[in-house]
Amino acid sequence: MENTALKPQQISKNSPTGSLEAFGLEVGYNRAPVIKDLSFVAEPGLFHTILGPNGSGKSTLLKALTGELSYSGRVTLNGESLSTIRAETLALRRGVLPQHTVLAFPLTVSEVVSLGVLRNDTVGTAKQRRNRIFEALGMVDLEGFEGRQYQSLSGGEQQRVQLARVLCQVWSPIAEDGSRRWLFLDEPVSSLDIKHQIQIMNIAADYARRGGGVLAVMHDLNLTASFADTVMVIRNGELKIMGSVAAVYKDEILSDAYDHDVQVSHVDGRSAPIVLARHG
Numbered sequence: 001m002e003n004t005a006l007k008p009q010q011i012s013k014n015s016p017t018g019s020l021e022a023f024g025l026e027v028g029y030n031r032a033p034v035i036k037d038l039s040f041v042a043e044p045g046l047f048h049t050i051l052g053p054n055g056s057g058k059s060t061l062l063k064a065l066t067g068e069l070s071y072s073g074r075v076t077l078n079g080e081s082l083s084t085i086r087a088e089t090l091a092l093r094r095g096v097l098p099q100h101t102v103l104a105f106p107l108t109v110s111e112v113v114s115l116g117v118l119r120n121d122t123v124g125t126a127k128q129r130r131n132r133i134f135e136a137l138g139m140v141d142l143e144g145f146e147g148r149q150y151q152s153l154s155g156g157e158q159q160r161v162q163l164a165r166v167l168c169q170v171w172s173p174i175a176e177d178g179s180r181r182w183l184f185l186d187e188p189v190s191s192l193d194i195k196h197q198i199q200i201m202n203i204a205a206d207y208a209r210r211g212g213g214v215l216a217v218m219h220d221l222n223l224t225a226s227f228a229d230t231v232m233v234i235r236n237g238e239l240k241i242m243g244s245v246a247a248v249y250k251d252e253i254l255s256d257a258y259d260h261d262v263q264v265s266h267v268d269g270r271s272a273p274i275v276l277a278r279h280g
């Protein structure tokens, strides 16, 4: 897949395939826009990632795409304008893992995860809901944590609980009516050790392999290279390039994106490139 950042005229008017589309997107916080005239198409069944320096607008973009921040321009999910999808419907079509989650209320781990299934009529009986919570906690390697106080967990454990909650919300990547569900993940592995980083990236990749859409903001360039089907690079609120790892992982592209000298290397027997930041 080569560069898939789209010109506005290439954006389809209707996407029955479950794609996520943005056209002429502008997002800000009552000042100059943070995200400027951004357009792209992302198909489900693929693991899409967003890279870019601190403050470049990645979280702002994700918040607009998930309906959390108002925007100008157009965003469609499954061919339907995001602004016209009811909140309850949207909650069943996409799950969102925010960059930060603050919980000021004393809840147990299973209570936090159950927030993902509370209003989800598709889960069925209370027993089925309980089973899903247990299964989701197992997926993120937190069996036995159900009764623990959320606040008493480590940062990485809390991050995995939040992911379990999101997974419960959009459990099947393909809904019963055939529409695709999406996972939006803002730095899902930022607090995790290497084993759990791989575990969570595998969960996201598997969700895409089973037909769902995944869009994850990432900082770890090597982990991204190993898992991503597409990479978007955001700088100063602009989409610089969107394409495969092979297309985006070039010394000049990444060095320019991060304003730092970066070297992309290829190692025999390893399909993903390795990225080193020069220093000293």
Ligand SMILES: Nc1ncnc2c1ncn2[C@@H]1O[C@H](COP(=O)(O)OP(=O)(O)OP(=O)(O)O)[C@@H](O)[C@H]1O
Pocket (backbone or CB within 6 Å): 029, 034, 052, 053, 054, 055, 056, 057, 058, 059, 060, 061, 099
């Ligand atoms: N609630 C807010 N009010 C005003 N400005 C904000 C707000 N949230 C973010 N910004 C500003 O918008 C810009 C983009 O922020 P954003 O959080 O999208 O960056 P990011 O690319 O996700 O960075 P990071 O990698 O540090 O998470 C920054 O300049 C930030 O200061």
Ligand SMILES: [Mg+2]
Pocket (backbone or CB within 6 Å): 058, 059, 060, 099, 186
């Ligand atoms: Mg961010």
